[in-house]
Amino acid sequence: MSKAFSAIEEEREVERDEFTPGIEPQPTWCPGCGDFGVLKALKGAMAELGKDPEEVLLCTGIGCSGKLNSYFESYGFHTIHGRSLPVARAAKLANHDLEVVAAGGDGDGYGIGGNHFMHTARENHDMTYIVFNNEVFGLTKGQTSPTSPKGHKSKTQPHGSAKDPIRPLSMSLSAGASYVARTAAVNPNQAQEIIVEAIEHDGFSHVDFLTQCPTWNKDAKQYVPYVDVQDSDDYDFDITDRREAADLMHETEDALYDGTVLTGRYYKDENRNSYQQEKQQRGDMPEEPLAERYFDDDYEWERSYDVIDRHK
Amino acid sequence: MTDDELIWRVAGGSGDGIDSTSQNFAKALMRSGLDVFTHRHYPSRIRGGHTYVEIRARDGNVTSRGDGYNFLLALGDSFARNPSEHAVYGDEEVKPLSENLDDLREGGVIVYDEGLLDVEDVPNFEERAEENNWHVYPLDLRSLAKEHGREVMRNTAGVGATAALVDMDLEHIEDLMSDAMGGEILEQNLEVLHDAYEQVNGMEQSHDLTVPEGEHDEEQVLVSGSHGIAYAAIDAGCRFISGYPMTPWTDVFTIMTNLLPDMGGISEQVEDEIAAAALAVGASHSGVKAMSGSSGGGFALMSEPLGLAEMTETPLVLIEAMRAGPSTGMPTKPEQADLEHILYTSQGDSHRVAFGPSDPKECYEQTRAAFEIAYEYQIPSIVVYDQKLSGEYRNVDASFFDRDPAPDLGSTLTEAELEDAPHDETGKYERFQHDVEDGVSPRSIPGQSGGRFLATGNEHWPTGHIAEDPDNRVAQVERRLQKLDAIRDDLDDRDQQVVYGDEDADFGLVVWGSQQGTVEEAVARLNDDGNSVKALGVSDLSPFPAEEVRAFVESVDEAIVVEMSSTKQFRGLIQKEVGDFGGKLSSLLKYNGNPFEPAEIVEAVELEQNGGGEPTAQTTLEPAAGD
Numbered sequence A: 001m002s003k004a005f006s007a008i009e010e011e012r013e014v015e016r017d018e019f020t021p022g023i024e025p026q027p028t029w030c031p032g033c034g035d036f037g038v039l040k041a042l043k044g045a046m047a048e049l050g051k052d053p054e055e056v057l058l059c060t061g062i063g064c065s066g067k068l069n070s071y072f073e074s075y076g077f078h079t080i081h082g083r084s085l086p087v088a089r090a091a092k093l094a095n096h097d098l099e100v101v102a103a104g105g106d107g108d109g110y111g112i113g114g115n116h117f118m119h120t121a122r123e124n125h126d127m128t129y130i131v132f133n134n135e136v137f138g139l140t141k142g143q144t145s146p147t148s149p150k151g152h153k154s155k156t157q158p159h160g161s162a163k164d165p166i167r168p169l170s171m172s173l174s175a176g177a178s179y180v181a182r183t184a185a186v187n188p189n190q191a192q193e194i195i196v197e198a199i200e201h202d203g204f205s206h207v208d209f210l211t212q213c214p215t216w217n218k219d220a221k222q223y224v225p226y227v228d229v230q231d232s233d234d235y236d237f238d239i240t241d242r243r244e245a246a247d248l249m250h251e252t253e254d255a256l257y258d259g260t261v262l263t264g265r266y267y268k269d270e271n272r273n274s275y276q277q278e279k280q281q282r283g284d285m286p287e288e289p290l291a292e293r294y295f296d297d298d299y300e301w302e303r304s305y306d307v308i309d310r311h312k
Numbered sequence B: 001m002t003d004d005e006l007i008w009r010v011a012g013g014s015g016d017g018i019d020s021t022s023q024n025f026a027k028a029l030m031r032s033g034l035d036v037f038t039h040r041h042y043p044s045r046i047r048g049g050h051t052y053v054e055i056r057a058r059d060g061n062v063t064s065r066g067d068g069y070n071f072l073l074a075l076g077d078s079f080a081r082n083p084s085e086h087a088v089y090g091d092e093e094v095k096p097l098s099e100n101l102d103d104l105r106e107g108g109v110i111v112y113d114e115g116l117l118d119v120e121d122v123p124n125f126e127e128r129a130e131e132n133n134w135h136v137y138p139l140d141l142r143s144l145a146k147e148h149g150r151e152v153m154r155n156t157a158g159v160g161a162t163a164a165l166v167d168m169d170l171e172h173i174e175d176l177m178s179d180a181m182g183g184e185i186l187e188q189n190l191e192v193l194h195d196a197y198e199q200v201n202g203m204e205q206s207h208d209l210t211v212p213e214g215e216h217d218e219e220q221v222l223v224s225g226s227h228g229i230a231y232a233a234i235d236a237g238c239r240f241i242s243g244y245p246m247t248p249w250t251d252v253f254t255i256m257t258n259l260l261p262d263m264g265g266i267s268e269q270v271e272d273e274i275a276a277a278a279l280a281v282g283a284s285h286s287g288v289k290a291m292s293g294s295s296g297g298g299f300a301l302m303s304e305p306l307g308l309a310e311m312t313e314t315p316l317v318l319i320e321a322m323r324a325g326p327s328t329g330m331p332t333k334p335e336q337a338d339l340e341h342i343l344y345t346s347q348g349d350s351h352r353v354a355f356g357p358s359d360p361k362e363c364y365e366q367t368r369a370a371f372e373i374a375y376e377y378q379i380p381s382i383v384v385y386d387q388k389l390s391g392e393y394r395n396v397d398a399s400f401f402d403r404d405p406a407p408d409l410g411s412t413l414t415e416a417e418l419e420d421a422p423h424d425e426t427g428k429y430e431r432f433q434h435d436v437e438d439g440v441s442p443r444s445i446p447g448q449s450g451g452r453f454l455a456t457g458n459e460h461w462p463t464g465h466i467a468e469d470p471d472n473r474v475a476q477v478e479r480r481l482q483k484l485d486a487i488r489d490d491l492d493d494r495d496q497q498v499v500y501g502d503e504d505a506d507f508g509l510v511v512w513g514s515q516q517g518t519v520e521e522a523v524a525r526l527n528d529d530g531n532s533v534k535a536l537g538v539s540d541l542s543p544f545p546a547e548e549v550r551a552f553v554e555s556v557d558e559a560i561v562v563e564m565s566s567t568k569q570f571r572g573l574i575q576k577e578v579g580d581f582g583g584k585l586s587s588l589l590k591y592n593g594n595p596f597e598p599a600e601i602v603e604a605v606e607l608e609q610n611g612g613g614e615p616t617a618q619t620t621l622e623p624a625a626g627d
Helices: A035-048 A064-071 A084-094 A106-112 A114-123 A168-175 A188-200 A242-257 A275-281 A304-311 B018-031 B125-131 B141-148 B151-165 B171-180 B183-201 B225-235 B250-263 B273-285 B296-301 B303-312 B339-344 B360-377 B415-419 B470-494 B513-528 B546-554 B569-578 B598-609
Strands: A056-060 A075-078 A099-105 A127-133 A179-184 A204-210 A226-228 A261-268 B006-013 B035-041 B050-058 B069-076 B104-113 B135-139 B220-224 B240-243 B266-269 B290-295 B316-322 B353-355 B380-386 B393-397 B454-456 B498-501 B507-512 B533-538 B540-542 B558-563 B585-589 B620-622
Touching: A035 A064, A035 A099, A035 A127, A035 A188, A056 A064, A056 A084, A064 A075, A064 A099, A064 B454, A075 A084, A084 A099, A084 A106, A084 A114, A084 A127, A084 A275, A084 B240, A084 B266, A084 B273, A099 A106, A106 A114, A106 A127, A106 A168, A114 A168, A114 A204, A114 B273, A127 A188, A168 A179, A168 A204, A168 A242, A168 A261, A179 A188, A179 A242, A188 A204, A188 A261, A242 A261, A304 B220, A304 B225, B006 B018, B006 B151, B018 B035, B018 B050, B018 B151, B018 B171, B018 B220, B018 B393, B069 B151, B104 B151, B135 B151, B135 B183, B141 B151, B141 B183, B151 B171, B151 B183, B171 B183, B220 B225, B225 B250, B225 B360, B225 B380, B240 B250, B240 B273, B250 B266, B250 B290, B250 B316, B266 B273, B273 B290, B273 B296, B273 B303, B273 B316, B290 B296, B296 B303, B296 B316, B296 B339, B303 B316, B303 B380, B303 B454, B316 B360, B339 B380, B339 B540, B339 B569, B353 B360, B360 B380, B360 B393, B360 B470, B380 B513, B498 B513, B507 B513, B507 B546, B507 B569, B507 B598, B513 B533, B513 B558, B513 B598, B533 B546, B546 B569, B558 B569, B558 B598, B569 B585, B585 B598, B598 B620
Parallel strands: A056 A075, A056 A099, A075 B454, A099 A127, A127 A204, A179 A204, A226 A261, B006 B069, B069 B104, B104 B135, B240 B266, B240 B290, B290 B316, B316 B380, B353 B380, B507 B533, B507 B558, B558 B585
Antiparallel strands: A179 A261, B006 B050, B035 B050, B035 B393, B220 B393, B353 B540, B498 B533, B585 B620
């Protein structure tokens, strides 16, 4: 157990209620919002894994999804629009014993933060990224988002969007995520199972979480009925095979806009090193969490004077 | 100017190894007991294009480049693509000679590689040489190098020729070569060096320029402003840097990246500067001393994470290496026109600390101060410098760097301290308390038991939760502002402003950043010539040392504000912060991509004292605006 951070890796039974704030703020989510489903699944997963709320750092972006921190008791960093991932992955580098989870919406993660998404996936940081995908900008009142279907009408796209929606699963796979899944708020058991797996996975886990928006996306289906690709005989594929995963992801992305909700685990690569392992193998990252050093009174700090001879 | 100094300029093509050659020669001069100062001029291209490094060496303190120079080693551009044609960049091959003639002093010495360039291609070369009494020594450096080794060793031949012409002992040069290389390469280089030395000694010599003699009281090291910044970060316990390459910031990024792995630290090259600054915020939030930086264009992308650090009170140190703008501007040329950019970028009533050091030692001191203040007061600190200071080498006492490290995280609690700290009734730590000394509410670090809180860019309650309550808003805004007063008091003790010259003078100069050393030399020269002038060098840009600047300006009848900007940004800052003196402050501006030379400042002061006029150099004198 860490000397400076005793909340970390403390072995104990954890109740799901420990992740509920003692004074729960008035929810800013609408009744029936899919975001409640993410909150519930995340709390359940953390309790199932025996995580202490104070060893968890939950980094969020901006949007309805970013309010997750307000209803989830842990260390939290509600960052800026699209930037949860760079904050989160640095926290993991600074102290790799922390359980780091990042979360944001589809605009946050696939739009404004798309560059960070791509690069965090390729680096394969050992963390979990949950994208609340409701196919619309909710907090700013219903504008078209990167995952809105082609033809989506809104005040910013009055003639219907001319753009094909982004393919979040395919994008994640090609960028380098080593665990990719899609779940839905209407499927709480699967959602919790997937989040548990995502957290346990040693690498970058991406969960595209379908969260219905009853206020701004009334036309959208409530993501029912859904099909779990692992449970259905119609979808026989190898989750560790990149090509088979890619085919099914493509089909899943198309199907959503045709009214068929496919969910489940799509890709898992357990052989790929996490970024931390890669860096440590190169001698570019210490074995002990860097943050510990600042609380170690006996550490002998290196000085610039140690290397001054090269300037003589 | 008398020639009690050697100002040696080595010119060649980009890629000709000018940097390493000049480094070693500067070190040799330093080891011989002289003070040295280097000035680097290069184009924004990797190969081809004319580049030079100038080394000024004399006995005693050198704070600036000189006016012109007195020794040219023109290597010729070996990377010229189409030497026989006048391409878009002109006749490349002779540029290292032709483009350096304007600043060469009367009676100066020229050595050029006749194996590579032909003076017939340099317009009016013979006439100009005669007119200016230049002493010209053509040498086939290329053949000489090839004879003993390889063509690239012609730089070594040039150094050997220089040493012979200025009566410099080869001992230090040989030592430095032995440190840098070995085996056959070393042997060949030594042969080239000696052969060139002897060939030149056998020539008839007409000049009287010799290397000055000097002595240091203690061992010296040759460091640049970038080293000052990076070494201070190391000594401040910074073990995390995130960045994206951009000239000239890349120097600091590279130095840190080379050092950190051996010191158990982490360097991250990331996808863009938004990520770079956001990573530094994330690392700092999690208990590591962290920094990031860029040049103007990249810093623009950092505006948002900078604001996040301000609002969440996450300690952060950012470095901004200015170059001429706007937009891509002139990537390898200095300017001081990002001043307002670094002071005001980011939405809302944002606030930060900013220092503008003037030399490698100040880079070190002020970067250390930036870390201490950032972590003590939980605020972003910015160190702003420029392309000039970034690559400018000077000798410094080696013992200057023999300092205690200061890795302390500042106002951060341990778990034991957290037990006695205020929590709300549900056990959440009150990370952002309203009424605290100096406005600083100590922070906890993720992973600590009893420290959980929410950091958010939204306005927030003491526990961090989002709040739009008016009373809380006012309390939080005022508390964050209160930190600035406390920091100003702290900075007064650190005393980072410098006054040069005649204390009783009634004519003043005000300057900031990299131009300070040049002003210092100009002031010394003016006072030696019977004038009475003093100068104030300002380093604290925010919070501004208003009282100190007011006192200085009040003490003179008139003052010139010297800056590399076309819009008088620094003068504007003074008038904004001090709220007065519009009628007293005129401006000397330069924005052609080259830093000031001392003579340009001397001329401006003389013009102002005689009622104004047009400067001869590419500088602008702007009159005072009137109160």
